[in-house]
Amino acid sequence: MIGRLNHVAIVVPDLAAASRTYRETLGAKVSAPVDLPAHGVTTVFVELDNTKIELLHPFGEKSPIAKFLADHPSGGMHHVCYEVDDILAARDRLKAQGARVLGDGEPKIGAHDKPVLFLHPKDFAGTLVELEQA
Ligand code: CO
Numbered sequence: 664m665i666g667r668l669n670h671v672a673i674v675v676p677d678l679a680a681a682s683r684t685y686r687e688t689l690g691a692k693v694s695a696p697v698d699l700p701a702h703g704v705t706t707v708f709v710e711l712d713n714t715k716i717e718l719l720h721p722f723g724e725k726s727p728i729a730k731f732l733a734d735h736p737s738g739g740m741h742h743v744c745y746e747v748d749d750i751l752a753a754r755d756r757l758k759a760q761g762a763r764v765l766g767d768g769e770p771k772i773g774a775h776d777k778p779v780l781f782l783h784p785k786d787f788a789g790t791l792v793e794l795e796q797a
Contacts, residue, residue: 665745670715675738678720685709746797762786
């Protein structure tokens, strides 16, 4: 059911420092920071040949990643995002198998303007999983 790894998201305490690490130490192509107020994050996209890394930092007072950063002050891996062809069919299949879909279970428009859902980490080897309709 799942297709490509769309991205791995990493929460960082300092976007400029993390951008430098990816650009200069790792030699990757790194975007300028992009504020996504609707998502409560500022994002830097690291483009790799086969996927992306998204560096995330809280934006605004009610950022959904503020607690994660408080719990992981040095930063850390936050979620992986897999592509699916049909997000509603994927959701229904997962729910039928007992997986928990976060929120109200309806897809939201994600950071790439495509429908996304998040799945409970306890059902997926301790990892928060995002599904994105490709
Ligand atoms: Co994501």
